[in-house]
Amino acid sequence: MSMQELFLKLYDFWSKQGCYIAPTYDLEVGAGTMTPDTFFRVLGKKPWKVAYVQPSRRPTDGRYGENPHRVQKHFQFQVIIKPSSANIQRIYLDSLTSLGINLSEHDLRFDEDDWESPTIGAWGVGWQVLLDGLEITQFTYFQQAGGLELYPVSVEITYGLERLEMFLQQKDNIYDLKWSDDVSYRDLRFQEEKEFSVYNFEQADCQMLQSWFSSAEKEAQRLINQNLLLPAYDLCLKCSHLFNLLDSRGGISVTERVKMIGQIRTLVNQIAKKFVEREGES
Amino acid sequence: MEFLLEIMTEELPSSHVKSALSQLEEKFSQELTAARIGIKNLKTLGTCRRLVVLADLEAGQPDEEEIVAGPPKHISFLADGNFSSAALGFARSQGIAVEKLEVIRIQKGEYLGFKRLKKGRAIEEIIGEKLPAIISSLTFPKNMRWGERSFCFSRPLKNLLCLFNGQVVPTEFEGLSSGNRTSGHFIHSPVELKVNNFAEYYQRLKENFVLIDPQERKQSILRQFQEKLAGLNAQVYPDEGLLEKLLWNVEHPLVIMGSFPEKYLNLPLEVLATAMREGQKLFSVVKGKRQLPYFLGIADAPADPKNFLASGNERVLKARLEDARFFWENDLKVQLSARVSYLKNVVFQEKLGSYGDKVERLQKLVAYLADRLDLKSDRKDLSEAARLCKADLLTGMVREFPELQGKMGGLYARKQRYSETISRAIYEHYLPLSLEDSVPESAGGAVLSFADKLDTIVGIFGVGFTISGSSDPFALRRNTHAICKIILEKKFHLSLSRTLDKTIGLLADRLTVPVDQLKKRCLEFFEGRLRFIFEKKGYRYDLINAALAPGIDYLDYAEARIKALNELKQSKNFEQFILMAKRVKNILKEVPKIKLDSALFKEKEENELYSALRIIQNNTEDLLARGDFAGAQKIVFRLQMPLNNFFDRVLVMAEDKKIRNNRLALLTQVQRLIQKIADYSQIVVESETK
Numbered sequence: 001m002s003m004q005e006l007f008l009k010l011y012d013f014w015s016k017q018g019c020y021i022a023p024t025y026d027l028e029v030g031a032g033t034m035t036p037d038t039f040f041r042v043l044g045k046k047p048w049k050v051a052y053v054q055p056s057r058r059p060t061d062g063r064y065g066e067n068p069h070r071v072q073k074h075f076q077f078q079v080i081i082k083p084s085s086a087n088i089q090r091i092y093l094d095s096l097t098s099l100g101i102n103l104s105e106h107d108l109r110f111d112e113d114d115w116e117s118p119t120i121g122a123w124g125v126g127w128q129v130l131l132d133g134l135e136i137t138q139f140t141y142f143q144q145a146g147g148l149e150l151y152p153v154s155v156e157i158t159y160g161l162e163r164l165e166m167f168l169q170q171k172d173n174i175y176d177l178k179w180s181d182d183v184s185y186r187d188l189r190f191q192e193e194k195e196f197s198v199y200n201f202e203q204a205d206c207q208m209l210q211s212w213f214s215s216a217e218k219e220a221q222r223l224i225n226q227n228l229l230l231p232a233y234d235l236c237l238k239c240s241h242l243f244n245l246l247d248s249r250g251g252i253s254v255t256e257r258v259k260m261i262g263q264i265r266t267l268v269n270q271i272a273k274k275f276v277e278r279e280g281e282s
Numbered sequence: 283m284e285f286l287l288e289i290m291t292e293e294l295p296s297s298h299v300k301s302a303l304s305q306l307e308e309k310f311s312q313e314l315t316a317a318r319i320g321i322k323n324l325k326t327l328g329t330c331r332r333l334v335v336l337a338d339l340e341a342g343q344p345d346e347e348e349i350v351a352g353p354p355k356h357i358s359f360l361a362d363g364n365f366s367s368a369a370l371g372f373a374r375s376q377g378i379a380v381e382k383l384e385v386i387r388i389q390k391g392e393y394l395g396f397k398r399l400k401k402g403r404a405i406e407e408i409i410g411e412k413l414p415a416i417i418s419s420l421t422f423p424k425n426m427r428w429g430e431r432s433f434c435f436s437r438p439l440k441n442l443l444c445l446f447n448g449q450v451v452p453t454e455f456e457g458l459s460s461g462n463r464t465s466g467h468f469i470h471s472p473v474e475l476k477v478n479n480f481a482e483y484y485q486r487l488k489e490n491f492v493l494i495d496p497q498e499r500k501q502s503i504l505r506q507f508q509e510k511l512a513g514l515n516a517q518v519y520p521d522e523g524l525l526e527k528l529l530w531n532v533e534h535p536l537v538i539m540g541s542f543p544e545k546y547l548n549l550p551l552e553v554l555a556t557a558m559r560e561g562q563k564l565f566s567v568v569k570g571k572r573q574l575p576y577f578l579g580i581a582d583a584p585a586d587p588k589n590f591l592a593s594g595n596e597r598v599l600k601a602r603l604e605d606a607r608f609f610w611e612n613d614l615k616v617q618l619s620a621r622v623s624y625l626k627n628v629v630f631q632e633k634l635g636s637y638g639d640k641v642e643r644l645q646k647l648v649a650y651l652a653d654r655l656d657l658k659s660d661r662k663d664l665s666e667a668a669r670l671c672k673a674d675l676l677t678g679m680v681r682e683f684p685e686l687q688g689k690m691g692g693l694y695a696r697k698q699r700y701s702e703t704i705s706r707a708i709y710e711h712y713l714p715l716s717l718e719d720s721v722p723e724s725a726g727g728a729v730l731s732f733a734d735k736l737d738t739i740v741g742i743f744g745v746g747f748t749i750s751g752s753s754d755p756f757a758l759r760r761n762t763h764a765i766c767k768i769i770l771e772k773k774f775h776l777s778l779s780r781t782l783d784k785t786i787g788l789l790a791d792r793l794t795v796p797v798d799q800l801k802k803r804c805l806e807f808f809e810g811r812l813r814f815i816f817e818k819k820g821y822r823y824d825l826i827n828a829a830l831a832p833g834i835d836y837l838d839y840a841e842a843r844i845k846a847l848n849e850l851k852q853s854k855n856f857e858q859f860i861l862m863a864k865r866v867k868n869i870l871k872e873v874p875k876i877k878l879d880s881a882l883f884k885e886k887e888e889n890e891l892y893s894a895l896r897i898i899q900n901n902t903e904d905l906l907a908r909g910d911f912a913g914a915q916k917i918v919f920r921l922q923m924p925l926n927n928f929f930d931r932v933l934v935m936a937e938d939k940k941i942r943n944n945r946l947a948l949l950t951q952v953q954r955l956i957q958k959i960a961d962y963s964q965i966v967v968e969s970e971t972k
Contacts, residue, residue, distance in 0.1 A: 063608065066608075067604065067605065067608060068601065068604065069601040069604070069605065070605065083429045083430045084428050084429050084438075085429070086429065086438075086440075089292060089468075090472075093469070103469050104469070104470055105587075105588055105590055106583070106590055106591065106594070107536075107581035107582055107583045107586075107591045107594075108469050109293075109531070109582055110292065110293040111293075111531070112293070112295035112296075114424065124426075125424065125425075125426035125437070127293060131594070132581075132590055132591050132593075132594025132595060132598075133562055133579065133591075133594050133595035133598045133599070134594055134597070134598045141426050141427075141428050141438075143426055143427065151427070151430075151432070152429060152430040153426075153427050153428050153429060153430075155428075166597075167594070172597055172600070172601075250624075
């Protein structure tokens, strides 16, 4: 099954589960969790079901295209169900079956792995899902986001699409994956990985990134004061990506790291609080 | 009669399963005992999806006599002795003939009332009522909520099976109703199973790929290990911790075996083991001490006929090893010494500065220690090891596998051709990691570990941190233990007090706690930990008090003291001697300093004691200087006879003040000598306790 067939099958499966299929968000994020379709919707009381593909950038994971498993950008398939349904584990297993995986021939495990994102003041409890030892999904019951206790609780299912594809196509090298029948992962992504690894590790201008970070941070605060919460959140995402770039350049000390994460979290927590208040009023 | 409870959940972490089962056992035993229900053979079983309680319970609560109290006695009778209207009204309301009422004394006083037999309640009823409270009372290190519930548990609850004597015990909990149904393996046999008793429960689960008894799963794993390795003539590298964890993670253990390309055997064993264990929870396969390119894993499945499980794990492990190789090769491109300057960016503790600052202090501290421990020839190497020892915090490998810190530094140092002393010292400088763990083998590793830990302890106390029962974020207890263990096992003879002075001096400009106070706190802390170590070794607390009283400046001597006391406590002189030492101590309470003048001796026994004392002082001097407290003690025992005679024949509290003071001065010298060995007055002897 090619990468794009996988997208289509998962879209199909989760759309039949009543999910709204969201378009991919148009900013750099470290994980599907960070886009507004998850972050804002898990806050407050309104039920929500969404599924979408989100490219996720983690600059430190770059390997110049030389490592067959690690890349600085990968694709996640993100599902949010709010409130979490009682049989969600079973539905998830059904989604794997719908991809043609015969679970009775494999070892599928829900292995303790709690999740936390200090940057957006969020944490949850759950598992990494292992299929014959390969982590294919992160499964999390969100307990907190934006520093707020969540009620009702949302469940997040994040499939790592390349991992799943390597399993389905029985490939040992990510670049050998078929994206479609004619186009390979290598055709699409190899050069990108090479160039971005050089940029992330060697070329990114730390001083410039620092100054962008502080501008974006100030702007986010200004927008929060204006109650423009969605644009303010976009700027927080920018801060987060700039921070990740600085980190991969080795340009941040441990104290600075704590400080910068704290700065973003402070902004995000304000946004979350105002957002929930606003939702309560409407 | 048989009681069976199964709480089904989504996958619990294995440590939570074990803790929940022991809590369940305790709570059930408490609650049922409190409800006066006889309970036998209470036991718990389980997997990551099931918490099971099994017990043999009495059929019901025994009947109990109950007192029904009415009006107080003083308003129950009229002046003529007949029942008052209050008494008549009470009898009517209870539907009992008034003549049957009697005066009963209860706690509040005397009342009119009657006794009746209260029927014991049915077990089903009691359990149905208690179960929700028992389940709610379970605690976990981390809890979660799910759906629209506010209830907290380790993971979501799925089903309740609760049977007593074959019948469902009806109860409701968090949206679940109890029943007699469970289900088979979540993936491999997700069918509903109806059961009437434990035998059936056990059997039906087994048929559906769930072994509910953890011991049975363990036996199965060990048997499969042997089967897999039979042809190779190899062994599993023992890892009890991992086995124990995985045991609870699976419902139906299946051991799988796979291999990896031999080229990865070039990676250090430490890296291989970590990639297998931490990364993927796999067991290493060894032949003697040699690592083989195989691994064993524990899957949760009935079988692997198509070899998907083994080959899947192989592919993932290969990817991890490939990444490890990337780190290994990439990290080696940079000399450790070139990384040192970047340590200034890595914070050790906000007020204590960076790791760069720390290693500068360590260089000086290890040089100081080398001079005092007769390691002068290693002085230069140790200082270099101190400079380099934290550089591996900046390597990719340690960032990926933090538990390899130190070890990686040592391995990189060796590869980059630093001396063996340097590499070993770096490699071992985090040891011992626990009270049970071994201390560094090399003297250099021991010195560096010592210095690193002492710098942390003094620094953290010195900027005002205190530790309490649960809060010890810098692991000061473990670090102090480690130092004690190193000193005792490596036989480091050095003054703790002066080493603390040196360490405090090196940290001086960063400290916020006054130096005297800090040193006192450190010494008290060391004494506390040393006491704990001695207690763990099984020494009597009074012997420990006696041994620690002369001070803990030289920890090796404190240990020699306790050993001597422990060795001699059986000897026939011991008890007499202790009593004598106590007598000396008592008589000397609040005695001023007086100079001894042998010309003032009047009695033969005074002279005899004095000359015995001088001989014994001479004979023990060397022994004490060497720390041979057992030897010294044996000689000091010889004081007993002259001291005895002295007390028998000589009146210490003589009328003549000069003579009295002189006798007290003589005893003061005796006291001073014996206290060099121990404070014997702390020791409890049998004749006292009787």
